Amino acid sequence: MNTKQRKWLNVLGSGLLGFNFGFVAALLLAQWTWLELRVNTGLAILVGVGIGLGIGLLRTIKRPLAVESISLLAMLISLLGIGDAQISSLKILTGYTIREGLLMPDISLQVANLIFSLLTLGSILSAIVLKRKISG
Amino acid sequence: MKFMSNKTLKMSKVLLSAVLSVGIIASLSGCGSNESAKNSATPPADSAGSNLIVSQTNPIVIDKEAKTVKVYTEVNGKYFVEPTRHGVVFKDGSNGSKSVLKAWGNQNDFYNGLVDIGAKPGNNLKLDSVGVAVEGDPLDVSITWAGAGKEIPFGDGILDSTKKGFDFRFGGNQENAKAKNTGCILCLDSCPVGITSNAAHPTKDFDNKIAEFKGNQEVLPADGTPVVVTFKLK
Structure with missing residues (x-):
């Protein structure tokens, strides 16, 4: 992998990390009912992705696995906490947050959950690849 | 290190x-x-004697003889886990994604439908009203969907934290509804913008955290399922 490819992988990885943190922010903001009924709190995801991409363009992620783990842990804790650790609630929480955040209100919760799973998986894979490149 | x-x-x-x-x-x-349930679900035909069928393309069906207005909606699963004060809202209104049921017909056509069946609006609420119950002709509101097999009272599909029950009225509020374009067709507490709302809870009950409403996951079908809401003049 040459320097240019590594740079773009860094941007992608950083953008996906931004997705993870934006998702957590969207989940938490949706708990503020007054705000949730007035604005699309899911937009925090797009804001997170934007910030992530911006950071990725300007800086190299030094510890991709550690940051990825923190973001996943934050997602897991907030999902389990808000959804009372019930699988049915977790599926609804992730689904609606994604479909509102990605401005796709007409997709089903199942499709939204699939998008969420793929993006999360992508962020994990990009973190692993980035870590290997740094180590190598 | x-x-x-x-x-x-x-x-x-x-x-x-x-x-x-x-x-x-x-x-x-x-x-x-629930994927199979969702895909197989189609709204039931208007059973009130007319040949019109409630659907996405024909979202509001008025039956003057039966004194009913039927509205095509779809379930928004989000409000099985989050609280809301919006029962039925037109999807393209500013509150279109904030309700338990997302309607395909708009609030202005719905208002005209209720007037057509002879319902009289209350028009007693102002935007700054606090603690005032909505007035207007009382309505029987029920829901049904493919596979439900019967009309179910709208209130059964909603969890009210106070368990007060529901008393739906034709609030009117046509001017506010047009000016604000929230899309609100049915609000779960008394509302100066919604065309119909619940007199059992006066204005601001939800905002003041006196009452909280969620979709009842044990009664309502899965997210995205078409549901027909029937408003019948009592």
């Missing part, structure tokens, strides 16, 4: 494995659930 790095790396790997496993299990189980 090296020890710390290795420890962090090991922790990261364990966490990643755990999260990955949970994610895969959750997404796999999610892909299968």
Whole structure:
């Protein structure tokens, strides 16, 4: 992998990390009912992705696995906490947050959950690849 | 320092494995659930004697003889887990994604429909009203969907934290509804903008955290399922 490819992988990885943190922010903001009924709190995801991409363009992620783990842990804790650790609630929480955040209100919760799973998986894979490149 | 790095790396790997496993299990189980029910669901035909069928393309059906207005909606699963004060809202209104049921017909056509069946609006609420119950002709509101097999009282599909019950009225509010374009067709507490709302809870009950409403997951069908809401003049 040459320097240019590594740079773009860094941007992608950083953008996906931004997705993870934006998702957590969207989940938490949706708990503020007054705000949730007035604005699309899911937009925090797009804001997170934007910030992530911006950071990725300007800086190299030094510890991709550690940051990825923190973001996943934050997602897991907030999902389990808000959804009372019930699988049915977790599926609804992730689904609606994604479909509102990605401005796709007409997709089903199942499709939204699939998008969420793929993006999360992508962020994990990009973190692993980035870590290997740094180590190598 | 090296020890710390290795420890962090090991922790990261364990966490990643755990999260990955949970994610895969959750997404796999999610892909299968309710998908068939959703795809097979189609709204039932208007059973009130007319040949009109409530659908996405014909979202409001008025039956003057039966004194009913039927509205095509779809379930928004979000409000099985989050609280809301919006029962039925037109999808393209500013509150279109904030209700338990997302309507395909707009609030202005719905208003005209209620007037057509002879309902009289209350028009007693102002935007700054606090603690005032909506007035207007009382309405029987029910829901049904493919497979439900019967009309179910709208209130059964909603969890009210106070368990007060529901008393739906034709509030009117045509001017506010047009000016604000929220799309509100049915609000779960008394509302100066919604065309119909619930007199059992005066204005601002939800905002003041006196009452909280959620969709009842044990009664309502899955997210995205078409549901026909029938408003009948009592």
